[in-house]
Amino acid sequence: MTWSVKGWCPSAYRPMVSGDGLILRIKPRLGQLTVDETLLLADLAVCHGNGLIDVTMRGNLQLRGLSTEAHAPVLDALLAENLIDRDPLVEGRRAMVSTPLWTEGDLTHRLGTALIETLQDLPDLPEKMGYALDTGPARLLCNVPADVRFETAPDGLILRADGASKGIFITESNVIEALTDLLTWFTDSGGHQAGRMARHLATTELPARFQVAKPGPVTAPPTPSMTAIGPMVGVAFGAMSAADLAGLIAASRPTHIRVTPWRALILEGGTPAEHPGFVTDPTDPILRASACPGAPACASSTVETRNLASDLAPRMKAPFHVSGCAKGCAHPRPSPITLTGQAGHFGLVKNGRASDTPVETGLTPADLMERFS
Numbered sequence: 427m428t429w430s431v432k433g434w435c436p437s438a439y440r441p442m443v444s445g446d447g448l449i450l451r452i453k454p455r456l457g458q459l460t461v462d463e464t465l466l467l468a469d470l471a472v473c474h475g476n477g478l479i480d481v482t483m484r485g486n487l488q489l490r491g492l493s494t495e496a497h498a499p500v501l502d503a504l505l506a507e508n509l510i511d512r513d514p515l516v517e518g519r520r521a522m523v524s525t526p527l528w529t530e531g532d533l534t535h536r537l538g539t540a541l542i543e544t545l546q547d548l549p550d551l552p553e554k555m556g557y558a559l560d561t562g563p564a565r566l567l568c569n570v571p572a573d574v575r576f577e578t579a580p581d582g583l584i585l586r587a588d589g590a591s592k593g594i595f596i597t598e599s600n601v602i603e604a605l606t607d608l609l610t611w612f613t614d615s616g617g618h619q620a621g622r623m624a625r626h627l628a629t630t631e632l633p634a635r636f637q638v639a640k641p642g643p644v645t646a647p648p649t650p651s652m653t654a655i656g657p658m659v660g661v662a663f664g665a666m667s668a669a670d671l672a673g674l675i676a677a678s679r680p681t682h683i684r685v686t687p688w689r690a691l692i693l694e695g696g697t698p699a700e701h702p703g704f705v706t707d708p709t710d711p712i713l714r715a716s717a718c719p720g721a722p723a724c725a726s727s728t729v730e731t732r733n734l735a736s737d738l739a740p741r742m743k744a745p746f747h748v749s750g751c752a753k754g755c756a757h758p759r760p761s762p763i764t765l766t767g768q769a770g771h772f773g774l775v776k777n778g779r780a781s782d783t784p785v786e787t788g789l790t791p792a793d794l795m796e797r798f799s
């Protein structure tokens with residue numbers, strides 16, 4: 427079985443076919459949903475999908491296991507609640523991840539709102555390109571995939587092309603003008619062929635006018651704990667059942683849900699609550715594990731992944747990744763240990779990605795349990 431890199435991501439209008447049916451992605455604006463909106467998604471997951479909801483690395487949600495016939499009624503329900511844009515072009519362009527602890531009316535909220543209102547006027551970009559609003563007191567999103575980054579710097583606000591070490595100073599009044607300038611350069615210089623900003627910069631020099639200011643220091647993302655806006659809970663492997671999500675909401679009684687890009691939810695305005703399916707202990711070993719759905723949910727995989735990752739987690743001292751195939755969807759970056767499915771067995775990669783050459787191949791789950799005992 428092989429995998430292919432698609433030049434697009436699943437969306438509400440264009441779900442992606444997987445081994446367990448269609449995957450349909452919902453992109454909460456600024457990562458926030460009301461409780462009613464969240465419960466609607468849980469209902470749709472149960473009524474039209476397989477009851478599972480993914481939390482993605484860009485802070486989106488995905489309904490899984492939808493049939494082709496279910497697509498139209500789900501789309502209607504999402505449109506009725508304004509959870510997706512009426513214009514598929516704008517919906518497609520709204521690939522935006524926000525620092526999740528923003529508050530009403532602050533810089534991140536203002537910038538994100540302005541950006542959403544302007545998306546239809548921006549230059550046409552490759553479908554996978556997206557934005558990071560890393561504009562809280564400290565940068566949190568530098569490891570989250572994005573092509574254009576809005577960031578705080580010691581002397582103000584900057585706009586930085588992903589792949590460049592410096593950006594340009596911007597203000598709220600010229601942010602759209604500066605963004606349009608950068609995106610126009612990207613398209614005019616052949617960026618569509620590269621498909622992503624960092625890939626384009628690897629072969630094409632970014633003009634000096636876009637490289638003036640250094641971004642501010644980086645802070646580690648929060649782990650499950652009480653945050654300034656409510657308790658944060660981890661979602662093992664970014665996969666939760668709709669029933670567990672509804673149960674968590676009933677237990678915590680938040681006003682909103684914030685979807686973070688770290689496979690975690692923040693229960694905005696809620697009280698701390700334990701619920702099966704969610705991680706509240708920041709030292710829980712499962713938080714060290716990344717694993718894609720694997721077989722049989724993904725047709726590209728020949729191995730089961732998540733049960734193995736759960737079994738291995740208490741034995742691992744560092745982050746590790748179990749990948750159904752070399753595509754490495756769950757963790758595209760290098761990991762101290764990566765186990766990649768290959769023809770029904772696993773390859774062991776050290777300090778690399780799922781696509782890197784393994785130091786050992788042909789390993790079974792039993793071999794791995796013994797290796798990491």
Ligand code: SF4
Pocket residue numbers: 429718719720721724725726727749750751752753754755756
């Ligand atoms: S990495 Fe996992 S989810 Fe991605 S294509 Fe391979 S098997 Fe499927």
